[in-house]
Amino acid sequence: MRIAPNTHTLDISSGGAGMFPVLTWDDEHTVLIDAGYPGQLDLFVRAIADAGRRAEDITQIILTHQDIDHIGCVRGLLELAPGARVVAHVDEAAYIDGTLPPIKGFPSLNIHVDQTVADGEVLPYCGGIEVVHAPGHTPGSMCLFLRSSGIMVGGDAFNIAHGSITGPNPQYTQDMDQGRRSLERILARKPAAVVAYHGGYLKCE
Numbered sequence: 001m002r003i004a005p006n007t008h009t010l011d012i013s014s015g016g017a018g019m020f021p022v023l024t025w026d027d028e029h030t031v032l033i034d035a036g037y038p039g040q041l042d043l044f045v046r047a048i049a050d051a052g053r054r055a056e057d058i059t060q061i062i063l064t065h066q067d068i069d070h071i072g073c074v075r076g077l078l079e080l081a082p083g084a085r086v087v088a089h090v091d092e093a094a095y096i097d098g099t100l101p102p103i104k105g106f107p108s109l110n111i112h113v114d115q116t117v118a119d120g121e122v123l124p125y126c127g128g129i130e131v132v133h134a135p136g137h138t139p140g141s142m143c144l145f146l147r148s149s150g151i152m153v154g155g156d157a158f159n160i161a162h163g164s165i166t167g168p169n170p171q172y173t174q175d176m177d178q179g180r181r182s183l184e185r186i187l188a189r190k191p192a193a194v195v196a197y198h199g200g201y202l203k204c205e
Helices: 041-050 074-080 176-188
Strands: 002-004 007-009 012-014 017-019 022-025 030-033 060-062 085-089 115-117 129-133 142-146 151-153 159-161 164-166 193-196 200-203
Touching: 012 041, 041 074, 060 074, 129 176, 159 193
Parallel strands: 030 060, 060 085, 085 115, 151 193
Antiparallel strands: 002 007, 007 022, 012 017, 022 030, 129 142, 142 151, 159 164, 193 200
8 A cells, every 4th residue: 555655555464464574765776665575575566465565575674573474485585685684673673683582482583684774873775764762662663753754663563553643562571560661652653654563654634
């Protein structure tokens, strides 16, 4: 679904549960935020094509955190786009590359992280993608604020229920108090809209 110029959510469904990675691009870059479960590569290729792009053109894969439903197709996507760079928060990279075991018992996929980022850093493509550290769900969970559209891409730092933004899912959150504080900080940014990985797009009032 197109949510802004050159920005789409990708509807990746698994067993009836939708996931909503975000694809955004400019003249030189095609950026994918989060990468689904292992085995979903064909779904990604089709969804990216439906957005008018090619998986082969991906230049960056930004991972909001370590969970397997966010990193599962990275290896397959890198086979299609071998020049793409994997980006993650500095506090999360060791869990993604296998230096540390994933904190929730998921199998390690040992994905090399090419670039680590920290809170407040702005990635200089697609109108500027600002890193917003949002720990709680995992230590290095982060959101990405798309400066050109005012959209906050949240990963699992928040959810959407009944048309409202809610905190991270307590069942899967390492530190719920920290997660609530992160949500307060996110909402204080007053985004124009948000995308929850498991809830999709919501325009803010």
